[in-house]
Amino acid sequence: MLASLPWDSGARRRVKRRSVTISDIFSAWEAGPKQEVQPAIVKRYRCIFGFLPSYFGDRDVNSLSDDDVHEWAIHRRDKQGVTARSIKRSDLSAVKAVFGWAITRDARRLLQRNSASNVHLPEQKFDIMQQTHLKSLRVMRCDWLIESDLMEQMPQEATARSSVVTPANDSRWA
Known part of the structure; x- marks a missing residue:
């Protein structure tokens, strides 16, 4: 039990708070x-x-x-x-x-x-994985756009390279 303090009347008052919405x-x-x-x-x-x-x-x-x-x-x-x-x-x-x-x-x-x-x-993990997948697709698309720009600028070198990935020969763009 708490000891009574000099300024305390002994009876603790409970202040009822009004409801706050x-x-x-x-x-x-x-x-x-x-x-x-x-x-x-x-x-x-x-x-x-x-x-x-x-x-x-x-x-x-x-x-x-x-x-x-x-x-x-x-x-x-x-x-x-x-x-x-x-x-x-x-x-x-x-x-x-x-x-x-x-x-x-x-x-x-x-x-x-x-x-x-x-x-x-x-x-949710699905959301994070989906966002990561979309980011990788954007990167792939940017890589492809850069490749296509190179093909237009240097047709001899670009056509000689057989590893060029384009939407036409890549199933990921289908």
């Missing part, structure tokens, strides 16, 4: 001083914070856990078709930033903790 937090963030935030970011965050109340409703943000925020991110990926990379770079970063601001003194500590700070949405 996602809309309340974003409105306070938007109205607060933003020396470092560009108008384009405010516009993007406004769009993202338009999605959150449709998922969480008027639920108190202090009751949200990191699992709740993770479920929202999964919902955006699976039900709304947003890529994991886009959610990670745009949606989650916006939520983490605004919730992070809401726990500061400037925000009068609207939130007790940032429930989005530990949320990570891994990108």
Whole structure:
């Protein structure tokens, strides 16, 4: 048991906090001083914070856990078709930033903790492999364009080389 302090009356008072919604937090963030935030970011965050109340409703943000925020991110990926990379770079970063601001003194500590700070949405391997494959196709196409330019400039040397790869003789371009 805690010892009673001279300035403590013995009875601890519980301050009941009013319910804070996602809309309340974003409105306070938007109205607060933003020396470092560009108008384009405010516009993007406004769009993202338009999605959150449709998922969480008027639920108190202090009751949200990191699992709740993770479920929202999964919902955006699976039900709304947003890529994991886009959610990670745009949606989650916006939520983490605004919730992070809401726990500061400037925000009068609207939130007790940032429930989005530990949320990570891994990108699917297929997306990464597909992007790598597309990059390699672009490189191959650039190589082919360079070869074709050389053929036009030096027809004798280029036709003598039998290893020239063109879309006509390469099955990867079919």
